[in-house]
Amino acid sequence: MDYLLNDSFVNSSEMVDNFLNSTDAPIVLRSSAERQVISGFLFLTSAVGILGNTAVVAAVLAVKTLQTTTNAFVVNLAVADFLTCVDAFLQSVAFLSDELLLPYWLCQVMAFGILICIGCSVNTLVAIALNRLVGITTTAHSGFRKLYTPFKISFMIVLTWGIPIAVATIPLVSDYGELGYNSLHNTCTWRSNRAYQPRYSTLVAFVYFPVQFVMLFVSYLKIYLFVRKTTRSTLRQDRAGDASASNQILQKQLLKRQVAVTKNLFIVVCVFLLCIFPYFALLGLPSALVARILPIASAILMANSCINPIIYGTKHPDFRKAFARVLFCRKKTQSTPQTQSTQETRRSDLPASVSTVKLTSSISNVQLYAENHEVDTCELTRNTDNSEQL
Structure with missing residues (x-):
């Protein structure tokens, strides 16, 4: 009798396992x-x-x-x-x-x-x-x-x-x-x-x-x-x-960067x-x-x-x-006194009024856009300066 009960229990357990592991x-x-x-x-x-x-x-x-x-x-x-x-x-x-x-x-x-x-x-x-x-x-x-x-x-x-x-x-x-x-x-x-x-x-x-x-x-x-x-x-x-x-x-520079x-x-x-x-x-x-x-x-x-x-x-x-x-x-190249003096010499070649107006306009526009869109101000200023030189 015990053997039949144990055998029945084993068979029922196998049926449950087969059901759980079965797939269509x-x-x-x-x-x-x-x-x-x-x-x-x-x-x-x-x-x-x-x-x-x-x-x-x-x-x-x-x-x-x-x-x-x-x-x-x-x-x-x-x-x-x-x-x-x-x-x-x-x-x-x-x-x-x-x-x-x-x-x-x-x-x-x-x-x-x-x-x-x-x-x-x-x-x-x-x-x-x-x-x-x-x-x-x-x-x-x-x-x-x-x-x-x-x-x-x-x-x-x-x-x-x-x-x-x-x-x-x-x-x-x-x-x-x-x-x-x-x-x-x-x-x-x-x-x-x-x-x-x-x-x-x-x-x-x-x-x-x-x-x-x-x-x-x-x-x-x-x-x-x-x-x-x-x-x-x-x-x-x-x-x-x-x-x-x-x-x-x-x-153009800002739009190009965003795109x-x-x-x-x-x-x-x-x-x-x-x-x-x-x-x-x-x-x-x-x-x-x-x-x-x-x-x-x-x-x-x-x-x-x-x-x-x-x-x-x-x-x-x-x-x-x-x-x-x-x-x-x-590492990012740091500006030396020699490079700074060279840049200042290049800026001094331009008329004071023209360089001041362009610099002020560019910096203000760059800062405004950078605040709105979280863009690197230095990078945008560099792109703008390069474009103006071209």
């Missing part, structure tokens, strides 16, 4: 070469991303001119990307085998972390887009400052982390999901159970993608329309001769959307093809975290110089 999608068998290629790709991109995002944070901390409102969100994005790369490094180990090689508690931590970091990256890109929209289209100094005070910036950054944390916490406090090893995809995300996997996948895709995509699209569309309108207005002033030569040169920075950030957003869209488009679809492609899509998604520092280093006008200073320990 078919079993996908991956070759050793496929596993090694995807794992090697994750390992390489995670190593590049860890170094690159560390360089971004170090550049902002070391170079004072990079410590602006926009770059506060850029640092937040770099931190999220850094943690994503650390998670991707561990995911590359988990993907090598059909069985979990890591401790199960570590796999759950990895699943919790990747959900938070990916969500934070999406939300931070939205915050950057809104910041660029306000910074470029708003001319009033007071309006820009009221929207981006230190307290409000801190609150926005906390919000970019808070929403993903809430989504990742749902499986821990309810039966709406279960974080851990996904035997179908061989990743540490959430388990592909027939009981709740499609619902949780749909929740993640809905919270992380559609609203943020609309906000990104609208923000950069408005920036594009404003820049086009401003460019046409500047060209009309040039033809009519309404503004002075120094003011025209200054306006360059915004274009760089727009490239970051486009690359991220290209990396994230395949994953969320395939998420939760039960088919053999999706089950085979989804790990590749997730590898591309995590690889995006190493791309942003490369974009900054090659495209961003400020980060390109900062990376050179940080990586090669270059």
